[in-house]
Amino acid sequence: MGQFTRRQLLLGGGALLGATYMPILMRGVSAAEIARPQYMIRADKNENPYGPSRVALQAISEAMDLTNKYGVGRRRELVKLVADINNVPADHVILSSGSGEILKTGGLIASWDKGSIVCADPTYHDLVRYAGHAGSEIIRVPVDEHMAGDLDAMRKAIRADTAMVYLVNPNNPTPTIFNHDELRDFVLEVSKERMVFVDEAYFEYVEDPRYGTLIDLVAEGHRNIIVSRTASKIHGLAGLRVGFGFAHPDHIQRIRQLKTGANNVLGIEAAYASYQDMDFQDFSRRKNRESMAIVEAMFEELGVRYVKSPTNFTFFETGIPVEELNAELREHGIASGRPFPPFTTWSRISMAKPEEMRFYVQTFKKLFANRIMDSAT
Numbered sequence: 001m002g003q004f005t006r007r008q009l010l011l012g013g014g015a016l017l018g019a020t021y022m023p024i025l026m027r028g029v030s031a032a033e034i035a036r037p038q039y040m041i042r043a044d045k046n047e048n049p050y051g052p053s054r055v056a057l058q059a060i061s062e063a064m065d066l067t068n069k070y071g072v073g074r075r076r077e078l079v080k081l082v083a084d085i086n087n088v089p090a091d092h093v094i095l096s097s098g099s100g101e102i103l104k105t106g107g108l109i110a111s112w113d114k115g116s117i118v119c120a121d122p123t124y125h126d127l128v129r130y131a132g133h134a135g136s137e138i139i140r141v142p143v144d145e146h147m148a149g150d151l152d153a154m155r156k157a158i159r160a161d162t163a164m165v166y167l168v169n170p171n172n173p174t175p176t177i178f179n180h181d182e183l184r185d186f187v188l189e190v191s192k193e194r195m196v197f198v199d200e201a202y203f204e205y206v207e208d209p210r211y212g213t214l215i216d217l218v219a220e221g222h223r224n225i226i227v228s229r230t231a232s233k234i235h236g237l238a239g240l241r242v243g244f245g246f247a248h249p250d251h252i253q254r255i256r257q258l259k260t261g262a263n264n265v266l267g268i269e270a271a272y273a274s275y276q277d278m279d280f281q282d283f284s285r286r287k288n289r290e291s292m293a294i295v296e297a298m299f300e301e302l303g304v305r306y307v308k309s310p311t312n313f314t315f316f317e318t319g320i321p322v323e324e325l326n327a328e329l330r331e332h333g334i335a336s337g338r339p340f341p342p343f344t345t346w347s348r349i350s351m352a353k354p355e356e357m358r359f360y361v362q363t364f365k366k367l368f369a370n371r372i373m374d375s376a377t
């Protein structure tokens with residue numbers, strides 16, 4: 001990594017990225033009115049609008065020459081690096097094609113054991129949908145009145161045939177976290193008899209002291225726990241498909257036997273660079289906070305209900321059917337999150353760049369403020 005002057009690149013890069021967009025957004029309009037960008041604002045898929053980092057891009061371009069070969073790239077080094085970052089032995093870590101592959105393989109393990117799966121409702125779909133197709137019954141436990149996963153209700157929903165409990169922390173689409181101590185106790189208890197899968201895709205964004213990873217339980221030798229992480233979110237590598245599973249070596253072996261994807265050299269090299277690039281993660285968190293503050297100010301102004309988010313997306317009530325809302329936003333160059341039943345009048349919005357979120361707020365208010373205010377009175 002010696003040849004990269006990451007700090008300079010990134011600190012300069014942040015200012016540069018802003019400068020690139022401002023002229024497009026502001027061209028020919030008064031300071032009060034932000035012009036529509038000449039591209040679609042991607043506020044629908046919880047991506048990092050700044051990624052990949054300059055360092056990862058450099059690694060990708062240097063790896064281009066390797067793309068005609070099998071089995072090249074710093075795969076082992078990447079596994080060791082991520083293991084070290086998370087204080088877990090390297091034989092407790094497996095690389096995957098996005099964390100989606102670990103999720104699906106986890107679902108398959110539960111189905112293979114002919115067991116049901118307990119999860120929150122709503123939650124992320126990859127694991128449960130795949131396991132459902134493979135024959136598992138899915139027991140969905142509604143989120144509580146704060147839109148958070150309800151551990152007591154989940155405990156009650158567990159049956160003798162339940163092979164797995166799937167917990168997404170922070171959850172998606174409701175960006176809520178579990179209290180770390182309560183989650184730890186729950187997982188230790190439940191994993192005595194069955195698998196617990198903890199999806200930590202948004203781990204790097206969370207700054208709340210009540211939050212914590214459960215990888216340490218894996219490191220301590222607890223057997224029936226799988227934790228997943230991804231390079232798709234704060235690392236901005238969604239298109240290169242890099243994810244990680246953390247589990248006891250016996251389960252790592254089982255995942256290895258069942259998984260069908262593979263990693264490409266560009267993803268491996270990019271992730272190897274990106275996971276060493278703390279400046280880019282700090283920069284991304286800072287920009288994310290800026291974007292979130294812009295959107296939350298609008299929620300407060302309009303008086304809508306929303307879930308205070310520690311992630312790069314948020315969830316708020318509009319009272320307008322999501323398809324209708326999205327169609328209008330799309331006409332104005334904004335892609336916003338799909339419907340998440342049963343909350344079909346709530347909208348999930350991912351944080352794009354602050355200047356893009358200012359345009360979003362301006363557009364949203366123009367299109368919907370009156371309707372929202374009217375329905376509230």
Ligand SMILES: Cc1ncc(COP(=O)(O)O)c(C=O)c1O
Pocket residue numbers: 045046097098099100101103124126168170171172199201202229230231232238242243
């Ligand atoms: C909670 C959660 N887990 C996992 C994923 C899967 O991401 P990937 O397969 O890109 O790692 C996502 C993607 O949005 C997600 O929101």
